[in-house]
Amino acid sequence: MVQAQQPNLQRFLDRLTSRSILSEREQREILDLPAHAVHTRANEDFVRLGEQVDHASFVVEGLVGRFDQNANGGRQITALHIAGDIPDLFSVVQPTATSALQALSSATVLRIPHEAIRSIAARWPAIAEALWRDCMVDSMILAQWVVNVGRRDARSRISHLLCEMACRYKVDRTSAPVMFDLPMTQTHLADATGLTPVHVNRVLRALREDGVEIRHRTVSISDWPKLVEIGDFDPGYLQIDTRPERITLRSAT
Amino acid sequence: MVQAQQPNLQRFLDRLTSRSILSEREQREILDLPAHAVHTRANEDFVRLGEQVDHASFVVEGLVGRFDQNANGGRQITALHIAGDIPDLFSVVQPTATSALQALSSATVLRIPHEAIRSIAARWPAIAEALWRDCMVDSMILAQWVVNVGRRDARSRISHLLCEMACRYKVDRTSAPVMFDLPMTQTHLADATGLTPVHVNRVLRALREDGVEIRHRTVSISDWPKLVEIGDFDPGYLQIDTRPERITLRSAT
DNA sequence: CGGGCCGTTGACACAAATCAATGTCCGTGG
């Protein structure tokens, strides 16, 4: 009966229900959220550092990065968000942006007012729980990035990142070659791994020996287990094959 | 009238109210949480990797680290938690531990059953909000750690860490020298910054020229602004001087 | 007294940064 005002909110709901259990009624509340789509070009902040934000952004399409800088202007991407992710969901509870958000390729983003999210989160504990949980998964990825940048050499770092993205894109990894689009330049890869673009280039050259090709923003991996090995990759932290959970017992339907 | 069953839960409440606004009634719910204190020795996991946890840990005293590893056994500390922190609050919503928790020095930890936390979080939206917010502050720190490890050299990394800890300990920074206890070995510092213990040692030697001394687990900084400069430190992300917030309008007292 | 843990130091190796130039592709405007 009640339909999504925006066709895309279904994907927002899908994201939440992939890890959390929501009742019909709760699902409808999500689908009824107001939202409006925004297009954003590559390399243009759509959330600026220090800004006070009043809406959360849901990535409908494209790749979004969370950008930080050091004093010398060295850029560091602290998170990548693919279609289906909610890069700044945390802003619902912590509205001052401490990082900028920027699309790496052109992207479409759905803006959902904090007001509306807060309102249903307050009324439906299970929704609050689902949102909180979603934030925590991003946080676990963040922790693994610290490990990646802190304790792996360039080859492993890049491999690890490629593995992570393949998994997050839910690419089929049973048949070779594993292929997927990754709209990142070598400079982006450098910003994400804490390396120099030049060095990324050299590492990618070396990785070709191991059956990893990146051409025209398409990654192709001929030997997945090998890359997993090189990247020291264990997908557990992504919480992808985890059964959805619900903690809030008092479900209201 | 209602008193805390454990004297220490007051500090747990203080932590939450430092960033969130809770009504009297909500505060009482927090103070009434069941909890029991646990002592933990240094270098001994009190939460193990992969473990299914059924309680959250609140640090009453001591320094706790969140430890991760790469395949070669290289250790990386992905978070440090001081007295007043809740290292694995996220486990309420995501109970499988993806990192180990370990005290760096001996520590006292309060264990609070998930059950109890979930129950009040479901009944009091503002409590859920406060818990969620607390998690997000940790997450912002994590993001800055990625920047630290990814885009700063050894000298800056260590300086940045020292600045961060000074702020989190709320050490007085108006008078020189800035001094505080930091129960970390040089190996711990290395694990936190993605460096080698040997190199940490050299950097610390060099930092002495800049008026930074660490002796007997006590840090002494004779020129705070200088260290801030070296460490490229901007405390904004710590959300320390932020006014407490409440989003949930429907306060029930 | 002896054994660990921790800090310290030196010589050397090596991964990655830096500097600089060239190549390729592609869209745009003359």
Place this chain on the structure above:
DNA sequence: CCACGGACATTGATTTGTGTCAACGGCCCG
């Protein structure tokens, strides 16, 4: 239609920051 500029990729030569290996010293505690 071609010339040009810009973004991105590629490569080589060289430097530099950090890791590695190894040894030694201080200190505490059993």
